Amino acid sequence: MFAADSSALCARREARLSERRKWVKVFEACDEDNKGYLSREDFKVAVVMLFGYKPSKIEADSVMSAINSNTSGICLEEFIKLMEKKKAAQLYQNEVRQIFTAFDRQYRGFLTLEDFKKAFRQVAPRLPDRIVLEAFREVDQDSDGHVSFKDFEYAMNYGQNEA
Known part of the structure; x- marks a missing residue:
C-alpha cells in the first residue's frame, strides 16, 4: 500500500514539474x-498557447492590475x-461538467427534477425527497x-464560495 501511495505521489510531483517546465518554456517564448x-500582449499570447483561448480585456486588466507595481509586466514566478x-x-x-453529464443520463443538455432524484438516490439514498426538491x-x-x-455550474460555484 505504501509503495502505491509513494508512486502516486512521485507521479503527481513529476506532473507538476512537467507543467512548470512547459510554463517556463512558454514564458520564455513569449518574452x-x-x-x-x-x-499585457505577451501574456495574452501565452494564455492562447497554454489554454487555447484569448483572454478577455477584463481578464487581462485583472491580471495586470494585480502584478507588482514596481515591474512593467508579469515576472516568471508571478506567471507560474x-x-x-x-x-x-x-x-x-471539467469536474463540474462531468458531474452534470452524470446527472444528465438522457443527454438532453438540461436536468429535470427526476434527474436530480435519480442521482441523489444513488449517492444519498436516505436523503428525504423534500431536500432534493429544495436543492432542485x-x-x-x-x-x-x-x-x-450554466445554472448547474453557477450553483456549484456559488456553493463552493459559501462553504
Whole structure:
C-alpha cells in the first residue's frame, strides 16, 4: 500500500514539474526581447498557447492590475502562480461538467427534477425527497423545470464560495 501511495505521489510531483517546465518554456517564448517579464500582449499570447483561448480585456486588466507595481509586466514566478490557478480552475470546470453529464443520463443538455432524484438516490439514498426538491428549486432559478449547465455550474460555484 505504501509503495502505491509513494508512486502516486512521485507521479503527481513529476506532473507538476512537467507543467512548470512547459510554463517556463512558454514564458520564455513569449518574452521575445528577454525583458524578464511579459507585457499585457505577451501574456495574452501565452494564455492562447497554454489554454487555447484569448483572454478577455477584463481578464487581462485583472491580471495586470494585480502584478507588482514596481515591474512593467508579469515576472516568471508571478506567471507560474497565475498558470497554477488557471490550471486548477480548468480542472474544477471539467469536474463540474462531468458531474452534470452524470446527472444528465438522457443527454438532453438540461436536468429535470427526476434527474436530480435519480442521482441523489444513488449517492444519498436516505436523503428525504423534500431536500432534493429544495436543492432542485434552488438551482432552477427561473422555475421552468429545467436546469441548464450554466445554472448547474453557477450553483456549484456559488456553493463552493459559501462553504
